[in-house]
Amino acid sequence: MSSPVAGNKITWEVSSSSSGSTSVLSRTSLRCTLLASICGSSWSRGGLRCSSTRARTLARTRVIAKRLPRKLDVMEGENAVFCVETRDVVEGSCWSRDGLQLRESPRTVLKSFGRTHLLVLVHVTRQDAGIISFTVGESQTSSQLRVKCVKHDPPSAPVAAEMSVVETNTALLTWCPAPDSHLRPASHYLLERREAAGGEWVQCLATDLPSSVRVLGDSVPREADYCFRISAANKHGRSSPVEFPGSVHLAPAARVERGLQDAWVRDGEDAQFSLELSAAVHGSWFLNGARLAEEEDTGGRWSVQRHGMEHSLLIRGARLVDSGAQVTFVSGGVRDSAILHVQGDQGTHLGVLPGPQQQGLSLPAGMPVLLECQVSTPDAPVCWLKDGKAVPLDDVMAVQAEGCVRRLLLRSACPSDTGVYTCDTGDDAVSFVVTVTEVPVRIISSNEEAPHTYMAGQRVELWCQLSRPAAPVRWYKDGEEVEVGQSLVLEQEGPRCKLVLPCAQTQDTGEFVCDAGGDSAFYTITVAGEIVSSNEGASHAYMAGQRVELWCQLSRPAAPVHWYKDGEEVEAGESLVLEQEGLQCRLVLPCARPQDTGEFVCDTGGDSVFYTVTVAGGYNRHLHPSPSSLSPGLCVLSTRRRRRARWRCRRGTV
Template identity: 40%
Template structure:
């Protein structure tokens, strides 16, 4: 409107494509590049294109359809396969940019910083580092080998792509003896040289080592160890010697020793269990978990345990405070079962619940979680085109007014400043850039703890209009000096004449009307092959007023 008021609407067109292609797919040379699209109905006529050329199935291009799902695979891609892949069904289409990265074909460099720790009996802790100048674009693995002293054969004992340490214990060797170790790196292009560890270790006193035991509070914990010879041994809990009886059951059957801790308690969480025999020492960790219960708001909470006698009395507590029957909370006892039921959970019901009786207690950690914050609008990703220096407005509507969001641009979090505003009003979250420039182009993301939406923003063009006395000048600045443009007035291409001049000044293209009249009022468009910009010109009365000349905020698609 002449007074500066405006109204903007957003149009979202849903097509036949249910699941779109990714915006970009990067693969290495020699790998397969796979694209998958899902459409609305079976038996729809679809087409695949690459760089505008229709694709047909070959030994390197696979086209498959499974009902609503359509798949394209490029086999064993090379660098020249990079380009734009497009899927078309009816009037709908989706595109993805394929980028094929080159790889260096060379064998890996051997591991460095080789160390062996043999402080623990009957085990060797081997550690190493990846070579600092090794190639990370090609997948490689570490291969650890062992050899018994006196033998000529090396045996593989450990492989890993990421680990930089390994513990080899007595149960990993075929027989008791002295062992040495070496390591190398392998990829599909070859093997590095072997690097041998400097020490020799004696292994084989234990044929089965202790292992960490993880139980829930109240369950029994079982530990066992097997030696290479029959000998007596002693069990310890955090350096305190354990004896047979009460909560501890200790047995030895020839070379096998076992320990059972009955009815584990939370105080024993992360306790160290140690076994010591003649020349043998081994340890493991006891992990005792609380009973964790996670429920959503509005769901029922049911906590129960079983007692040894149907007449046993228990007391229920929440965060140390006693619980009693009330509206929405029931305390029940049926036979050996003891139970509390909270009919509809809310945030206040989160906490630590305990069921206690003389000599025993069981604990429940309850977490009442709110449902994730979802983005109600927009339902799909948004593509926007903005002209310099227009205002950029990105807006989301959340499923809850108290939901929190993060705004990201090209992966970096957006912060408020003099030109950027982040607004929160009820369920609406808005990012505003007051005066756009080309650097504001990019991919913007609004994300919650459970959802996200993308805004692809392109800021383009520079346009300006000048009025000198009764002279009208419309000016566009383009990116290429030799690019041709066409001027239109009210959708009709203009022609030069005595009162309409088309000028070229390097990257500038001008439309000049030396003596503007009422008949010159209208919509003027400067159009290139790839872009366009528009001016609304109003000439009123005998006094020609160009003060309201402005660039209209309209979206013109690429041609």
Template identity: 30%
Template sequence: MWFFSALSGNITKKLPRRTVVPVSDTVIFCVELEKPVDDAYWTRNGERLKEDSRIIIARINRQYTLTIRECTAEDSGEVAFIAHDCKTSTPPRKHPPDPPLEPVVRNKTDSSITLCWSPPDSERPVPITGYIVERRKVGAQTWVKVTSTSVSRTEYTISEISEEASYQFRISAVNDFGQSAYLEVPGTFYLEPTASVKTGLVNCSAHVGEEATFTVELSAVCSGSWTINDRMIRSGSEYLITRSKTTHTLVIREVSMELNGAQVKFVGGGSQSVSTLSVKDSYQKEVKVATSQKATLSCEVSDAKTEVKWFKDGKHKTVHMESKGKSRQLVLENVQKKDAGEYTSAFSNKDSYQKEVKVSASQKATLSCEVSDVKTEVKWFKDGKQLSSSKTVKMESKGKSRQLLLENVEKKDAGEYTCEAGNEKLAFNIQVAGMGTSFCLSFVKVAASQKATLSCEVSDLKTEVKWFKDGKQLSSSKTVHMESKGKIRQLLLENVEKNDAGEYTCEAGNEKLPFKIQVTGMETILDFSICCEVSDLKTEVKWFKDGKQLSSSKTVHMESKGKSRQLVLENVEKKDAGEYTCEVGNEKLLFKIQVEGKIFLHISGLP
């Protein structure tokens, strides 16, 4: 807080022109008179001050002091000392504004964001000359003003970001007397620069079965999207989409005649570029040769290591074939009429084919490629987007070997990975296997002459199930009933007898849910167990009921048998009904259990 002073009269020691005091601190004002007077007094903002727990007024001879302890913002203002017609005073302090309120984000795009807010809600009227808006990159320490001058309105659109990143924003109010505290806008917001097309797409022509490549260069680094005939496309088995700094590339892996005349469009950074794809029929040369003469068919490949297969009318031809450098030849000796037909050559580069890699969830995956020079650098891409090192992604170089290591693999890691060095590419397709679903045998004990109900749930209302006892299909009778209620399929056994004991199975296609009924003369007791199967013997799982982790007890047991993980519940009661989850890493397998009375058990696996 600040105190300012003005002077008058014959005061020998005057108040300072300005005093700045931190909140909660103590301030002491001191005035000396040439001749002491008895009725001198102090005022603050025109109001005479009296001593209290914080204010002390003292006089020693000609010296008068005012002490204010534990200062607050309310103590700011004009302080005056008055002795008859002599006065020294401080002018009233002008307050800086309070911070603005209610931040709102509107009209968010890839390259811009509009922020709105409300003016401060102050008890006293405080003028506001403008607002300062600042941004900070997530992870950075420094805030940067988005404009060189203050913003006059309670709305501002931020665009023309120079760097692609996630940002945070904050706002403060300003006037001639200072700046308010900052109001932070909740959340983080991804923005990228606006960019113009530096080198646009060009029309492309390709033969059926060939690759077609489209490249566009922008003026700044930003993301983009590709469409063919206004249909959004992504990297996969048909397309490869890559980005290297400001250059975006689309490769159509195998052109079909249906794409003839297709419009290929790239949109990114607020700009777009369009081109047209022309598709021609596959190469076909007319070769005429006399009967009993020799015919030689030739094709040329771009790599001397490329292998070529020859086909006649679609069938593989295994006659005389020759390779000379990049030339591949099919030689037909002593041609006969039966040799007439359509011959085609198909080639594949062993160094660029796609490898299928299967890995279990929570395990490590390693992709390797080999380069010809130990100094060669490679780039790794996933679904066309370049990868960088992180806690779970590591890149290693060992001699001529280049490796990509993925730690603790999750389902989201599945996809197409590419190792690129110059124009050479090696593709991998990673498939992530999660937990397998496995239902264990549920044991049901029921007293003789009682009713037993077995239930399973299907995923489709129209699904039909079959019920079996000890492997033999059951049909309805006086004591055996089968019912369908929505997705629930039930088997009802009336007036249970000893010969009803055995193993019952509910089957729908290849899915089976087994139960085992034991008939006793005592009160009904129900035990059951549910299972999940993991892909690795060492994998540990956690069991949850209604989101709360379970631990072993007298009635709850957890067992591991090979790759099977079981949860066993004994003497089931109604309180045991609920949703059970088997979790390993980020993989989950859900079971829904309902218990009615003493002999109704309903287990459904929720994929």
């Protein structure tokens, strides 16, 4: 508490309300400051008066009965609790950290219970450290919050590291977790490698497997002897590495990127052979099956070199006796060979350049053909022949010369280009066998995906579009080749082929296939009958004189229908009536007779239904013919239910 005054002598007086006594402090200064910092003393319970010879100032402190500790140490993650008690119940209190007011939040709890005021910081972190202050009015108490971090140790190093090299070009590395791994568990393991000859350790693998890992030769950048070490790690760090005892020879799988080529040299010249692999691996050179040393031999005849992925062999002073020698390079699964050609001073000699065609080439029509050979001198003339005749040079066929290389180019081959091509220098000749095959026919489009459900009598058309016109195709139904006739027509116009059924029948249902040789289209055809429903399944047993009605429901109106009885077409008349209304056709016998017994057939051409009709004989009850209809001498039996039967004749009654 401070008070500015004027004068040379300043006096502070402290009056205690409890004892009524007064203490006097004096100090000569332009500004005098009194710090009442003793909690619970009488200094904080009375009034303070600052006076000088010219002025007097009065002040009264607000009492904080229980203050905060000077500092509070809390472990990271625990709760920090601050408690302050005031003399009286007060309002307007404030908690702050480093001068910034604290607000209620899930991690900050502010509570007041009468004279008790609480601040709880939940799960403190290092960011919560600072000066925590409680202020009410002009009174304040503070505490320094110190957050101690929990020490997290990285996992311990693995133990029992071992290396197994039983498999070729493979290393099996095994280890065990540290004995205290349950206290400081590892989330993953880091594997490092380096060449046994020296160099830096390079991380090559991170695995969560706690016991073993298999390292293959394909995982290393180049062929060498390698050492390995492993360390355990988690989010708090990594252990010290443990090195696996010994080393292993690993080599990546290589393939030929640029192969060997035959060499043509004159007698006494040096011959150079080289190839490039996809990986840096070791290899061996062989001359006519004999392995050549890595270094130059004592006579200085050859030199073997390797630069990265390129291997080369230099044969110095090749002689005529060396002509035809085979040079071979071997490295693991890679093997490549070339021939050494040594020529004299006279004559021009030819050799075939290595390539996909070699000296025999088979390809589909439309593809380009390139034939290459190499002459011994750049200015040597050559002549290209096909089947013994000079090839015609046009827009399709052309010859090229580049240094010692001679080429014949067919820009777009066709089957007629098949033959034996020869490059002739007069002194030497090289031949190539070229076979050009017809491009397989493909079906570009068809209507096989369309629905192929038809009614009997409808027209069916199946078609497919071929990749080239006039290509031969075959049509099959249910695995058997179809036969052309009135009911099945095959058409072909340019690249489009069609199978047509002018009037489909139910027996045409099945799978049709258009086979173009290398491609096929499949069509599933369903032909439904024209007769949708009928009463053929009903009982057709009648008594003589009863009405008989045979009917069938057609799939389309006005379809032609024929009725047959016992194989013969019926004739309409008084005793047999034929009716057709819309989709329904009927055969009616108004008064059936025993001779009407038989098999009736309703035939639509593509579909039929059968009715077996039986008409039993006997007299007809309730028959009352008119007298005029009775013939002379004709008698009729007439009866009623439960009455006596009576015969009636034209001339009287019996």
